Amino acid sequence: MTERNTYYITTPIYYPSDNLHIGHAYTTVAADCLARFKRMQGRDVFYLTGTDEHGQKIERTAREKGQEPIEYVDNIVISIKELWDRLMISHDDFIRTTETRHRAVVQKLFQKVYDQGDIYVSEYEGWYCTPCETFFTERQLAEGKCPDCGREVELLKEESYFFRMGKYTERLLAHIAANPDFIQPESRRNEVVSFIKSGLDDLCVSRTTFSWGVPVPFDSKHVVYVWFDALINYLSGIGFLAEDENADNFRYWPADVHLMAKDIIRFHAVIWPAMLMAANIPLPKKVFAHGWIMLEGGKMSKSKGNVVDPVVLINKYGVDAVRYNLLKELSFGQDGYYSEEMLVGRVNADLANDLGNLVSRTAAMIIKFFGGILPAPAVTEALDEELKSQAAATFKEATDRLDRLDFTNYLQAVLRLVSRANKYIDETEPWALGRDENRKGRLAAVMYNLAECIRISGILLAPAMPTYNERLNAQMALFADPLKLNWDDAGQWGLAQPGLAVKKGKALFPRIDISSLDLPVAEEAEQGAAAAPAESKSEAASGAELVSIEEFARLDLRVAEVIAAEKMPKADKLLILKVKLGDEERTVVAGIAQHYTPEELVGKKVVIVANLKPVKLRGVESHGMILAASTDTVVAVLSPDKDLPSGSKVK
RNA sequence: CGCGGGAUGGAGCAGUUGGUAGCUCGUCGGGCUCAUAACCCGAAGGUUGCCGGUUCAAGUCCGGCUCCCGCAACCA
Secondary structure, three states: OOOOOEEEEEEEEEOOOOOOOHHHHHHHHHHHHHHHHHHHOOOEEEEEEEEOOOOHHHHHHHHHOOOOHHHHHHHHHHHHHHHHHHOOOOOOEEEEOOOHHHHHHHHHHHHHHHHOOOEEEEEEEEEEEOOOOEEEOHHHOEOOEOOOOOOEOEEEEEEEEEEOOHHHHHHHHHHHHHOOOOEEOHHHHHHHHHHHHOOOOOEEOEEOOOOOOOEEOOEEEEEEOOHHHHOOHHHHOOOOOOOOHHHHHHHHOOOOEEEEEHHHHHHHHHHHHHHHHHOOOOOOOOEEEEOOEEEOOOOOOOOOOOOOOHHHHHHHHOHHHHHHHHHHHOOOOOOEEEOHHHHHHHHHHHHHHHHHHHHHHHHHHHHHHHOOEOOOOOOOOHHHHHHHHHHHHHHHHHHHHHHOOOHHHHHHHHHHHHHHHHHHHHHHOHHHHHHOHHHHHHHHHHHHHHHHHHHHHHHHHOOOOOOHHHHHHHHEOOOOOOOOOOHHHHHOOOOOOOOOEEOOOOOOOOOOOHHHOOOHHHHHHHHHHHHOOOOOOOOOOOOOOOOOHHHHHOOOEEEEEEEEEEEOOOOOOOEEEEEEEOOEEEEEEEOOOOOOOHHHHOOOEEEEEOOOOOEEEOOEEEOOEEOEEEOOOOEEEOOOOOOOOOOOEEO
């Protein structure tokens, strides 16, 4: 065997501007599953995760809260580490880009690439918003103004260092072509290739407009910008280029897998390899992008109240169930939908009904027929061979699927063995065997074979469900040490020791009553928000602040007649309406294009706020706002229920 | 023509290099009683979004079209 024994796997480093959600948990759990699997196979595994803590956004947010940036991120990092704890993430290290061990490597690499001629100083030109201290590209601007604050921007030049990424175009394409597994899945590879072919610009790798970052070693006005800083964590996390005691960890490079969500594949499949080429460092073996988790009712957002807090789910269902569901329910590599209802369904069907119940009924029978001592198999029959060969096939398939990061089918394969075992009980009818003393030998073999299926599936499930085997072992003492399992033991039949003790225990995966779920996510999210440092609730209908009649009177509400309506070009939600207000005509832009067609509105009398400050939307000036009532899904424009002349006052 | 994903039995999804369409849940019928109202068997249910092309053969390749969904933009 010449294959090296190390296995280095990474997640992205997360940006601590907010608490993490289920999407981050997904990546990290998947990587953890792989790391545990490889460890069980005896590989020398290094699993790295961490946080990307630099940048203007962090700096500004911290200042707004009256904190030092480091103080601000320290707090968030604590909560992230707690989350990984709860999810039983087994990372070997946690790298923070603010640590000196990271900063030193960034500076060394920057210097190295500079010395070698691939970093040069030039000018970055962009639209600059002075109050926001931010550059924007032409495309980012909102009607020529700052997309953040709406103020004027000016075309400014900033001195910046640039990385000659364009130079590596051909080498990148050649490498991708020569290594089909480098970018996975395939659809992402195609995307990256066409992106590269469309032309690579040199990359701006330093900034002078903020200071919260790693200083450029030879030019202290500059800090290293974003990706040139962040990506290097994969090296600094194992002490690469450091001349110190960590040198031992060099052996992990090149990384076996960089795992991430699809939105940052380009940075990992283009910028990162180009940087490594420039620094003359071997490229990682594989860059794998999985899909996004979508939530029922659209993308998760705070205003929709559908943010899923993994901690809440763990408290409710346990870490094994949460991890299992993430890995099983979503086809890795593709986008998928998530809902708590699905989680409950999955957990009930697979873990409670099939797996948990298999353990429960087997244990009960061993207790009933053999006094809680696992018997040795005595009388075997042909049927047993089929069971054994399926167990062997399951081991092979699970191994194979995991190696391909196909978590869904890995778990499906294991569950098929569990199902087979349940069927085996029906086929052998142990309760009938138990009534006949002459068939006790056969009964013993049946019990033993079931225990074997439980043992094997237990090993195979260990990477996904880190607490399962410990809990299982309390009922059926199949393992000497349930925390130190050997993967290949699942490939051998007959390792369960006859004589081991079987005890009645609590249900390993209690069935969840789905009808008892009361608006689970929304309610829990509220609790989470309440516990978090006070963030004001924006729209509490009942507890709305009271206003005086004078304040209300400041609004000039009028009946207006829609005389023309058209869709705003290149906008999904906007309609441009011409309305008549008495003798006056004015243009109002309304965000109701997804609920009303222009035809429906023409001739309609609506209510508008007539004295609203005009604003430009997509280049069209809007003089007023149409009033409409709405829920998440329905929008209804208000209209007086008697015919009134346009211009009538509303109060 | 901003970027990307998708359209497969009631629902959610698989379908590797083209060769009779599978899985989970649900529904209906049956069986069993060791078990967490769990388990096992059987059945119904799809002209694989539309049109055209390549081929002996296409869900699977090519072209066109329609519709959905994310990102971005945007809700005065």
